[in-house]
Amino acid sequence: MNQNVILGVVNVVLVFLLSPLLEGTLRKLKAFVHSRVGPPVYQPYLDLLKLLGKEEVECEGTVLFRWSPVVALAAVLSVALLTPVGLVPPLDAAGEVIVFVYLITLSGVAVMASGIGSGSPYGIVGSAREMMLILTVEPVLAIALITVAVKAGSMKFSDILAYQTSHPYSLSMVLVTFSLFMAVLAQLAKLPFDIVEAETEIMEGPFIEQSGPRLALFKWSFYAKELIFASLLATIFFPWPRISEPVLTVVVHLLKIVLLLLIVGVIDAVNPRLRIDQAIRFYGALIFVAFAGLAFAIVGS
């Protein structure tokens, strides 16, 4: 138990410190697709430092506006306690899957609260979009995770992981992995689902009034989310290659994370932004794909 707590803390610190580097890599990739040189990979660290050093600018914001960045980052870092980044899930307790879904939703709710709290019309439009997205994307995420839980017969990530590394890949897994991957695109606010911020439409929506350290916290929560989701996909949904050597596993895991994020990055670079109604129609259809996966898992294929 004690060892688990240490592992958990290490996990959170790693996610906290490494995630800007991944974001920097993604920016380089995007620059490559754009035929640009792009900023150095450590640019996100500089951005965050710069923002953290600025004075806080108050708007007519409410408590919601002031505290939402803290809630967003706290929620995402708590998720880092649960997600297996590397070998084993750090905090191993019953019902982790449900807590995961709750905490990820909380970070989305924090974004929504920031927009509503800012009182800006752009922020409110952004929040409305975030709400619509949460309502359609969260079910896909939840169903995908419940499907693996059903297959493993447990809500614990360690059991799921053990099941995944010892059982062959099945049809239900293909379906839910696809749905989860698409849901992750919206979770990470990547194109074509960069609808909540939509710089050229509603000028970053919920973040329009956020600046300085508070904006830094929001940005950091997004970077951490990238790492966490890539890690979740890499460990649970793409369990190959199955290696028993611990050091090699970590290396392979990191490579898988980078590879997955590169795919996300390429999709982000070659797509325009969809309208919210188009996105909702897409995720509405995706829920049925996820449900099909769940049904297959229940009948055992």
Added chain:
Amino acid sequence: MHSTGYCQALEKAAEIEVPPRARFIRTIILELERIHSHLLWLGIAGHIIGFDTILMQAWRIREPVMWLAEEITGNRKLYGMNIVGGVRRDIPAELHPKILEVMDHVEKETRAVLNAVVDDSTIRMRLEGVGKVPNEEAIAHSILGPSARGSGVAIDIRADHPYAAYAETGVNVIVETGEDIWARTVVRIKETLESIRIVRDALAMMPRGPIQAVIDKPIPPGRVACSSVEAPRGETHHFVITSEEPRPYRWKARAPTFQNLQVVPLAILNETIADVPITLGSFDPCFSCTERVEAVDVRNGQLKVYSKRELEELSRALTRRLRGR
């Protein structure tokens, strides 16, 4: 483009015959301007719908055209090429291979972009059936240029009232009947390709001879003339009355944006917020060309239109206040 319009109006007023070579050079410069303007627009349209790859690639393709313009005229933009009675610089024979090479390059890459855009279902989801301007509305509002041609109105000053060397090169007017943003996009990309064709043909047909007319007598005062030029955004008109002094008595330019903006409320009717920026952008607006500022008092709905003098006064008052601080 505006300088061509102004010079043509004055030449018409003073009955100055422009040498053929100068007319061809004007055509080449006008078409280079259209190529880079349309590529610029394509990039911005991509950016508005969040597709920054289009923005970066379109502007990368555009850059050699700017370099070429700099080599020919000395400037990347605002070429300063026209004078009354001809052009300021010749296009020497040594530059011809360079121009053709850049045209080949731009054509190849523009075709690649066209294919990529046509095959992209997500782009078409955003642009097709959005920002509709029906044909009869386009005619009723007299919208111009690619915006009109995307609604199936085949108007193009270059073909309808040829100037410079367009009578010799000919112009295929690109018309699409989609009436939506997608149609306006396709019109602009295809026009870029047509412009490349015109530059090539103009270069091949360009006769030898002087590039400036000899003007041996003063321009007679009180003459009135009007000239029209097809700018990348649509037709532009210049109206000139000559005077005894070495400057016009009256000069009025009409750019196409103000005309095109009249149809925007119709095009965004019943659309979502997400579609408004790209719908407005699809008319390639130049807001500085509209020379009109309107303020609406939301409390009582009163409308105030600011004149140029009032705007200047406001700016001066602001400067005074800032200095006083």
